[in-house]
Amino acid sequence: MLTFQEPRLSDEAPCPYLSGRRARFEYFFAAGLDAGELDGLISAGWRKFGIYYFRPSCPGCESCVPLRVPVAGFRPSKGQRRVIRKNIRTEARFGPLSYRPEVYSIYREHSLARFGRGEDLEDFLSNFYRESCPALQSEYYEGGRLMAVGFLDRSSGGLSSVYFVFRTEFARNSPGIYSVIREIELAASLGLPYYYLGYCVEGCPRMEYKAEFRPFERYSWRESRWLGPEG
Numbered sequence: 001m002l003t004f005q006e007p008r009l010s011d012e013a014p015c016p017y018l019s020g021r022r023a024r025f026e027y028f029f030a031a032g033l034d035a036g037e038l039d040g041l042i043s044a045g046w047r048k049f050g051i052y053y054f055r056p057s058c059p060g061c062e063s064c065v066p067l068r069v070p071v072a073g074f075r076p077s078k079g080q081r082r083v084i085r086k087n088i089r090t091e092a093r094f095g096p097l098s099y100r101p102e103v104y105s106i107y108r109e110h111s112l113a114r115f116g117r118g119e120d121l122e123d124f125l126s127n128f129y130r131e132s133c134p135a136l137q138s139e140y141y142e143g144g145r146l147m148a149v150g151f152l153d154r155s156s157g158g159l160s161s162v163y164f165v166f167r168t169e170f171a172r173n174s175p176g177i178y179s180v181i182r183e184i185e186l187a188a189s190l191g192l193p194y195y196y197l198g199y200c201v202e203g204c205p206r207m208e209y210k211a212e213f214r215p216f217e218r219y220s221w222r223e224s225r226w227l228g229p230e231g
Helices: 036-042 078-086 101-115 123-129 168-173 173-191 205-212
Strands: 027-030 045-051 052-056 065-068 090-095 135-142 147-153 160-168 194-201 217-222 227-229
Touching: 036 147, 036 160, 045 160, 078 090, 078 168, 078 173, 090 173, 101 135, 101 147, 101 160, 101 168, 135 160, 135 168, 135 173, 147 168, 147 173, 160 168, 168 173, 173 194, 173 205, 173 217, 194 205, 194 217, 205 227
Parallel strands: 160 194
Antiparallel strands: 027 052, 045 052, 065 194, 065 217, 090 135, 135 147, 147 160, 217 227
16 A cells, blocks of 8 residues: 555534534545455545545544445345336446546536536546546446446455446436445455445435445444444
């Protein structure tokens, strides 16, 4: 692992998840991580975009709870089985990172629909195609047309979901839920014990849905260990 800077604390800023809260992150920049080094970080609550590695360090708040699914015990719920049936014609493909203008177009459409802004190409490439560790790309097709794209990191102990985007018209298929199911299956097929969902934030609908994938383990910031499984 090549570390460009030792971990440091960011300035406080408005919380991106909970209104009225203040957020602060511990972060550093690094590249060239192998699967074992990555596993040590994600199993301690770290996340990343490109070469930027971070985890929350908010005074008096531990609302961002890392979740992971032990893939051997995962069974889709009744609602998740409905999502699988809805996607009977959806084809999932997994492979190395592969940038095409079409992927960026889907990302911009998703960002505009969800956040009211479109990220520029330079930021997009830096966040998702500046490879600092073992990585994969998931692609979802309907009728041969690319409808959604996910970015994953692969550690020695699991797959970690980095980000997922989809065309607005594909929302009817609940693609976020479907992608998690397929990526948990991928982790199992690779012999990896865990699928990391990222942070679940109670009170933030776009983050708290992650607790619907059961059983899950949650990371305790106070105890520096994983608790569970729950569900």
